[in-house]
Amino acid sequence: MRLLYHSLAFYLTLHPTLTAAATSTTTTSTATHSASSTSHASASATVQACTIRSPNTHAFFDLNSLHIPDPASAKTKHPRPNSWNVSGYDLGYNFTVNFCGAVIEDLSDKGGVVGVEKNLWNDVGAYYEQGGKVYSLGQASSAPVFRGRKLVMNYTDGSPCGADAMKREHVIEDLGPREIIDPDKDKKKNKPSKGHEDDDDDEDDDRDGRKDEPKKGAALQRKSTIISFLCDKDPLAPLLTLSFIGASPDQCTYVFEARSSAGCSGIEVAKQTLSPSGVFGVIVGIAILVYIVGGCVYSRMVLHQRGWQQLPNYALWKGVFGFFKDLVIILTSSCTRFFPSRRGYTRVNGGLGGNSGGIGRNGRGRGDSDAENRLIDELNEEWDD
Numbered sequence: 510m511r512l513l514y515h516s517l518a519f520y521l522t523l524h525p526t527l528t529a530a531a532t533s534t535t536t537t538s539t540a541t542h543s544a545s546s547t548s549h550a551s552a553s554a555t556v557q558a559c560t561i562r563s564p565n566t567h568a569f570f571d572l573n574s575l576h577i578p579d580p581a582s583a584k585t586k587h588p589r590p591n592s593w594n595v596s597g598y599d600l601g602y603n604f605t606v607n608f609c610g611a612v613i614e615d616l617s618d619k620g621g622v623v624g625v626e627k628n629l630w631n632d633v634g635a636y637y638e639q640g641g642k643v644y645s646l647g648q649a650s651s652a653p654v655f656r657g658r659k660l661v662m663n664y665t666d667g668s669p670c671g672a673d674a675m676k677r678e679h680v681i682e683d684l685g686p687r688e689i690i691d692p693d694k695d696k697k698k699n700k701p702s703k704g705h706e707d708d709d710d711d712e713d714d715d716r717d718g719r720k721d722e723p724k725k726g727a728a729l730q731r732k733s734t735i736i737s738f739l740c741d742k743d744p745l746a747p748l749l750t751l752s753f754i755g756a757s758p759d760q761c762t763y764v765f766e767a768r769s770s771a772g773c774s775g776i777e778v779a780k781q782t783l784s785p786s787g788v789f790g791v792i793v794g795i796a797i798l799v800y801i802v803g804g805c806v807y808s809r810m811v812l813h814q815r816g817w818q819q820l821p822n823y824a825l826w827k828g829v830f831g832f833f834k835d836l837v838i839i840l841t842s843s844c845t846r847f848f849p850s851r852r853g854y855t856r857v858n859g860g861l862g863g864n865s866g867g868i869g870r871n872g873r874g875r876g877d878s879d880a881e882n883r884l885i886d887e888l889n890e891e892w893d894d
């Protein structure tokens with residue numbers, strides 16, 4: 510075994526190009542591995558963020574091209590300065606949306622998001638502005654889902670909405686008069702709120718019992734967004750045509766339609782930690798290693814060779830090396846044709862095999878002169894006519 514390692518080390522030092530190739534394959538494979546693992550970090554270990562495989566057709570969908578990166582960290586020269594805009598038409602406000610990540614607008618600059626905790630402001634996936642206030646349509650999501658054949662993305666946990674939003678305003682307006690502890694808390698919790706009075710009382714419960722009942726806070730109704738993706742195969746179409754479809758009457762749910770080439774199934778890239786070429790490289794590298802090590806051991810132990818002779822198929826490789834040496838000589842010497850000629854004469858239509866000797870030269874040269882002769886003969890015949 511020690512001998513094996515010895516000979517391996519010996520021949521790897523003799524072949525720096527080979528070691529370079531081997532290490533480069535391993536480094537590229539580790540590089541791709543680390544790159545993919547960092548990009549996977551936000552999602553689960555196996556699924557890349559913002560991609561999904563259809564459970565029915567097993568087609569692969571990647572929505573990452575719709576993500577507008579933060580201009581501060583974007584790599585492109587002219588990053589988009591704003592997220593996707595969508596007209597809200599009759600609603601009276603326009604929406605700002607991003608995919609596979611938060612909107613790039615700084616929402617704390619705009620005065621913060623109504624009813625959303627401050628540490629979540631950086632992760633809002635869609636919002637609108639109304640009356641100088643920013644309302645979140647939900648936290649950004651990187652997990653598209655399939656409903657049957659439909660590719661859908663949903664954002665949840667936006668600003669409070671519906672009855673809860675009204676309650677909030679009441680809380681702000683008249684907090685004082687309602688500091689009464691409700692005796693039949695539990696009964697009301699199970700009932701949907703019916704009117705004003707109940708709403709207010711419920712909110713009291715919320716505030717009083719928040720510490721002991723964190724679940725109650727989670728039950729607060731919040732705005733959410735559903736984005737339905739359509740495949741647009743037209744290569745001339747813009748990357749994304751986002752349309753606002755509608756909002757529920759309580760303005761708790763907003764529905765959008767995203768028509769995009771990203772909604773078409775595509776080819777999954779870099780799913781594996783090792784790219785196909787990386788796998789190929791590793792296989793080739795291992796094969797070469799096995800060939801050299803095995804060949805060396807065989808030559809040494811069985812054929813009792815020493816020195817360079819230990820290389821497997823030494824004669825063959827020597828021949829190959831000689832061939833390439835000749836090839837280089839031929840190519841370089843044919844290049845010298847383009848420098849000022851030392852012979853004072855160049856061929857009329859000499860090709861590659863120009864001035865100096867080499868393997869392919871004679872045949873080529875003869876072919877050329879044959880062609881010249883034929884051409885001259887033809888011209889002669891034409892003159893005769």
Ligand SMILES: *[C@@H]1O[C@H](CO)[C@@H](O)[C@H](O)[C@H]1NC(C)=O
Pocket residue numbers: 591594
């Ligand atoms: C989107 O909105 C921003 C400001 O919020 C504006 O500068 C930009 O022109 C809008 N883009 C479109 C396509 O409406």
Ligand SMILES: *[C@@H]1O[C@H](CO)[C@@H](O)[C@H](O)[C@H]1NC(C)=O
Pocket residue numbers: 595596597601602603
């Ligand atoms: C919404 O966007 C449209 C253009 O798409 C613009 O004409 C309109 O003024 C915008 N509305 C608001 C409230 O910003």
Ligand SMILES: *[C@@H]1O[C@H](CO)[C@@H](O)[C@H](O)[C@H]1NC(C)=O
Pocket residue numbers: 650652654663664665
């Ligand atoms: C939204 O997506 C989450 C997963 O991200 C899922 O649990 C939830 O059921 C979805 N809600 C709707 C209304 O589609």
